[in-house]
Amino acid sequence: MAETSNSNRGEAQRERGMRIATGALGSALLVGGLRAGRAGGLLLAAGGASLLAKGITGQRRAFGTSGARVRQRLLAPSGEVDLHRAVTIGRSREEVYAFLQRIEDVQRALAHVSELRRAADGSLRFTVRERQAELEWTIEIVEATENERIAFRSRPGSDLECEGSVELSAAPGDRGTELRLHLRCAPPGVSGRVGRTLAPLRRVLGKHQLGAELGRMKQLIETGEIATSAMRGEEPAMLAMNHGREEVHA
Amino acid sequence: MRALRWHGRHDVRVETVPDPEIVNPHDAVVEVTSTAICGSDLHLYDGYIPTMKKGDILGHEFMGTVVEVGREVHRVRPGDRVVVPFTIACGRCWFCRKDLWSLCDNTNPNATIAETAYGFSGSGLFGYSHMLGGYAGGQAELVRVPFADVGCLKIEDASIPDEKVLFLTDIFPTGYMAAESCDIHPGDVVAVWGCGPVGQMAIRSAFLFGAERVLAIDDVPERLDMAKAGGATPIDHQKTNVLDVLKDITAGRGPDACIDAVGMEAHGLGPSDLTQWYDKAKQALRLETDRPTALRWAIMACRKGGTISAPGVYGGLLDKVPFGAAFGKGLTFRMGQTHVHKYMRPLLERILAGDMDPTFVITHRMALEDGPEGYAKFLRKEDGCIKIVLTP
Numbered sequence: 334m335a336e337t338s339n340s341n342r343g344e345a346q347r348e349r350g351m352r353i354a355t356g357a358l359g360s361a362l363l364v365g366g367l368r369a370g371r372a373g374g375l376l377l378a379a380g381g382a383s384l385l386a387k388g389i390t391g392q393r394r395a396f397g398t399s400g401a402r403v404r405q406r407l408l409a410p411s412g413e414v415d416l417h418r419a420v421t422i423g424r425s426r427e428e429v430y431a432f433l434q435r436i437e438d439v440q441r442a443l444a445h446v447s448e449l450r451r452a453a454d455g456s457l458r459f460t461v462r463e464r465q466a467e468l469e470w471t472i473e474i475v476e477a478t479e480n481e482r483i484a485f486r487s488r489p490g491s492d493l494e495c496e497g498s499v500e501l502s503a504a505p506g507d508r509g510t511e512l513r514l515h516l517r518c519a520p521p522g523v524s525g526r527v528g529r530t531l532a533p534l535r536r537v538l539g540k541h542q543l544g545a546e547l548g549r550m551k552q553l554i555e556t557g558e559i560a561t562s563a564m565r566g567e568e569p570a571m572l573a574m575n576h577g578r579e580e581v582h583a
Numbered sequence: 584m585r586a587l588r589w590h591g592r593h594d595v596r597v598e599t600v601p602d603p604e605i606v607n608p609h610d611a612v613v614e615v616t617s618t619a620i621c622g623s624d625l626h627l628y629d630g631y632i633p634t635m636k637k638g639d640i641l642g643h644e645f646m647g648t649v650v651e652v653g654r655e656v657h658r659v660r661p662g663d664r665v666v667v668p669f670t671i672a673c674g675r676c677w678f679c680r681k682d683l684w685s686l687c688d689n690t691n692p693n694a695t696i697a698e699t700a701y702g703f704s705g706s707g708l709f710g711y712s713h714m715l716g717g718y719a720g721g722q723a724e725l726v727r728v729p730f731a732d733v734g735c736l737k738i739e740d741a742s743i744p745d746e747k748v749l750f751l752t753d754i755f756p757t758g759y760m761a762a763e764s765c766d767i768h769p770g771d772v773v774a775v776w777g778c779g780p781v782g783q784m785a786i787r788s789a790f791l792f793g794a795e796r797v798l799a800i801d802d803v804p805e806r807l808d809m810a811k812a813g814g815a816t817p818i819d820h821q822k823t824n825v826l827d828v829l830k831d832i833t834a835g836r837g838p839d840a841c842i843d844a845v846g847m848e849a850h851g852l853g854p855s856d857l858t859q860w861y862d863k864a865k866q867a868l869r870l871e872t873d874r875p876t877a878l879r880w881a882i883m884a885c886r887k888g889g890t891i892s893a894p895g896v897y898g899g900l901l902d903k904v905p906f907g908a909a910f911g912k913g914l915t916f917r918m919g920q921t922h923v924h925k926y927m928r929p930l931l932e933r934i935l936a937g938d939m940d941p942t943f944v945i946t947h948r949m950a951l952e953d954g955p956e957g958y959a960k961f962l963r964k965e966d967g968c969i970k971i972v973l974t975p
Contacts (some may be wrong), residue, residue: 423677536818545695552689556673556730557608557655560692560707562717563602564727 413519420547422554423509425500426480432554433499434482441559442550445542456488468492494519514547586640586723587954591631591900593962595641595955603719603727606654611731613665616743618645618721618951620961620971621669621753622779623896625846627711628958631872632898633694636711643669644752645721646745649735659731665735666931668923669753671707671718672731685920690729692715700899705920722954724975736927740935746972747934750784750941754970756926758784758844759791764892764917765840767792772833774798774884775815776846776877778806780944780970781894785842786815787939796859798832800825802850805967809943827883837886841909843893849876858903865902872899880908884925893918944970951975 422429432438436457440449447462457472470491476484476498486496497516504511549559584602587595600644603612612764619642626632646666659665672679677686689707693696696714697704707729710720719726728734738748758781765773773789775782778801789797790813799810800818807817814941818828829838850859858876865871881891882905902913933939949957957971 421677423675423680479589541695541699544698548688548694552673555675555687559607560690560716561606562692562707562713562719563599563606564719566604566606 393515399477414517416516416543417513418516418543418547419511419513420544420551421504421508421511422551426503426510429501429510429512429554430480431552438553439550442553443546445546452570459493470495483542510546512550514543516543584724585643585951586719587951587973588637589627589635589639589641590637592958593628593957595628595784595952597952597975598927600640600723604716606727607654607729608653609730609732610653611649611656611735612651612729613645613647613667613726613728613735614650614974615645615647615721615724615726616664617647617749618642618723618973618975619749619752619754620644620722620954620973622781623711623767623964624958626846626896626898628962629848631848632712634693634917636713639710639712639717640719640723641710641912642720643711644724644749644754645709645726645821646738646749646752649731650725652731656731659735659737663735664738664741666738666748666927667709667726667736668751668756668927669709669711670705670920670923671709671716672733672924673730679733679924682922682925683939684922684924686922693717698799699825708920710768711924716906720772722951722973724951727831738931740804740942743935744942746938746945749972750944751778751923751927751930751934753921753923754780754944755784755930755939755941756923757781758786759788759926759930760921761785761842761844761892762788762792762794765789765792765794765842765890767794767840768913769793769837770795772796772798772836773838773840773842774800774829774838774881775842775844776800776812776847777842778803778810778817782806782844783809783813783944783969784941785844785894786810787813789842790814791938796832797904798829798838798855803964805946806927806964806969809969812943825880826884833886837884837889839886840890841881841885841892841934843877843895844883845877846893846896847873847875847898849878859971862905871902873897873901875901875904878906879903882906885912885914887912888914890915894921895919945972947971949973 339454343394370419436449436451440446443449445461446459448460450458452458455474459470461468470493471488473488474485476482480501482498482500483500487494495516495518497514500513502511552559584600585597586600587597588600589595605612624641627635627641642689649661649663649665669686670685671690672684672687673689678684678686678688685706690707691704692707693713693716696706700714707716707718709718709726710722736751755846761775761781762785765771767773767789770796773794775785775789775797778799782799782801786797786799797815798818799807800820801807801810801813802819802821807819811817816832818825834923858879859874862871862874864877878891878893878901885891889912893916894916934941946967947957947960949971951973957973960966960968961971
């Protein structure tokens with residue numbers, strides 16, 4: 334192997350460390366998911382398997398231009414996903430847009446995100462942490478039209494490469510607002526035979542996870558809390574908004 | 584606290600578990616004073632409902648005293664005596680606002696699982712599998728009740744015994760909604776398959792809606808007797824050909840509406856009914872999850888242009904349903920989990936006015952500690968068992 338400079342060596346070491354962490358996270362999720370069983374456990378196992386594979390192969394794939402990609406190519410060796418997911422929220426577009434500006438509230442909806450912070454330059458730093466493993470990516474808002482559309486993309490060098498948009502429109506009748514999320518991700522690459530096996534699983538995981546998180550967002554906006562079957566636990570911080578519409582009683 | 588927990592097929596145990604707490608700001612914690620075993624609990628007991636985990640606390644018909652409330656609860660407070668619907672509703676989503684409370688958008692934390700099976704998820708339920716929320720149920724000393732302002736019906740009159748109002752949690756609204764779904768007009772004849780507690784409530788509710796006649800179909804003598812005491816004409820399906828009898832009683836028309844209060848664990852309708860063996864075989868091979876015997880017969884028996892009302896419970900997939908007959912006769916199907924919140928106040932008024940006393944359906948009263956024995960007795964219909972109330 335050719336000799337590398339100090340900075341390249343540092344980069345290679347970080348890369349290796351990230352692969353180990355990812356692999357460890359992946360195997361933990363895979364084992365945990367298989368033990369848990371049932372639908373939820375299988376989804377967890379699928380996610381774990383994909384991360385484990387990423388840890389093993391360590392390949393990254395540059396995010397390509399959209400034109401050449403066929404939407405939701407199940408067997409794409411790269412594992413790229415192109416997701417559309419929508420939810421109808423019984424509030425005005427103004428209320429939904431205002432919610433999306435409140436990062437602490439958005440984070441509560443995103444179950445898989447350990448930390449979400451806004452940097453001074455307005456970018457959003459996402460962190461996913463599981464035991465010792467950590468993944469990070471930074472999102473830049475490239476367009477924001479009040480009450481209508483937010484477009485974003487990840488900064489180069491992020492662990493997750495993605496771009497997408499959130500669009501708001503009035504739902505018919507008295508139904509409130511239609512929120513449409515479009516997300517294109519190229520998780521650092523899984524190629525070859527392993528990728529072909531995992532890509533459909535990753536796609537399912539992404540769609541379900543996204544749908545569940547939009548559902549949590551709807552719960553937060555409509556009711557001020559996220560449904561849980563927990564019998565005990567610290568009371569979560571109150572949603573920082575006026576609920577507006579009164580609840581209905583029988 | 585003590586709680587009745589599921590441990591597998593025909594295995595429920597009363598065990599000590601940590602007390603529930605306030606978790607979300609709209610929660611209350613209720614100390615249970617009375618609770619009941621539901622016919623649908625038997626589907627859990629028999630192991631037919633997926634996504635159960637060992638240790639799950641059962642029970643969705645319960646009432647008691649509020650002991651603690653979250654900081655966003657304003658309509659009930661500690662000390663209030665409340666009846667709690669088995670469906671959990673937020674009171675704010677489109678469905679709640681349309682009086683479709685059991686279809687609430689916001690109370691199933693495991694909505695994704697239900698969506699996989701159903702396309703969309705309804706509300707969370709107490710004590711009825713993780714697909715339907717994973718909420719700990721009310722066959723216990725304490726329960727955490729989400730959205731307490733929406734989900735607690737206050738009983739102001741301390742002189743009313745628990746038994747009189749306990750069934751507002753489920754079976755009275757369920758039977759009532761089943762009868763309402765029949766769209767009963769003067770002169771109508773209603774046939775009810777299944778004379779368990781829900782069927783009994785449906786029979787009496789059908790008369791409240793002005794049915795001319797109610798025909799009650801079952802094969803358990805004490806259940807047919809109870810139906811008769813409620814004004815119905817009992818039909819023992821083991822002893823007669825049900826289709827012939829229904830046609831005869833209605834002079835060739837068929838019943839105007841048919842209520843299927845049997846659901847997914849139907850037993851066969853007699854020695855000549857080969858479908859029961861078909862369904863059991865398919866169930867064993869996991870090619871069918873539900874046994875729709877009563878539904879098939881209801882479809883065949885119903886008059887042209889009539890209504891099939893199904894309070895359920897169905898969970899998964901049916902086979903060999905005569906949909907051609909349903910289409911050819913232009914039938915209307917109405918079904919679903921009960922919108923308890925819609926009915927609980929009007930039905931409480933009915934009880935207070937003396938129009939209805941649901942206590943008639945109780946045959947056994949036991950301590951919560953004897954719950955496992957109660958489940959076995961209820962399943963086997965032993966000792967004239969029709970409805971058991973448990974006291975923690």
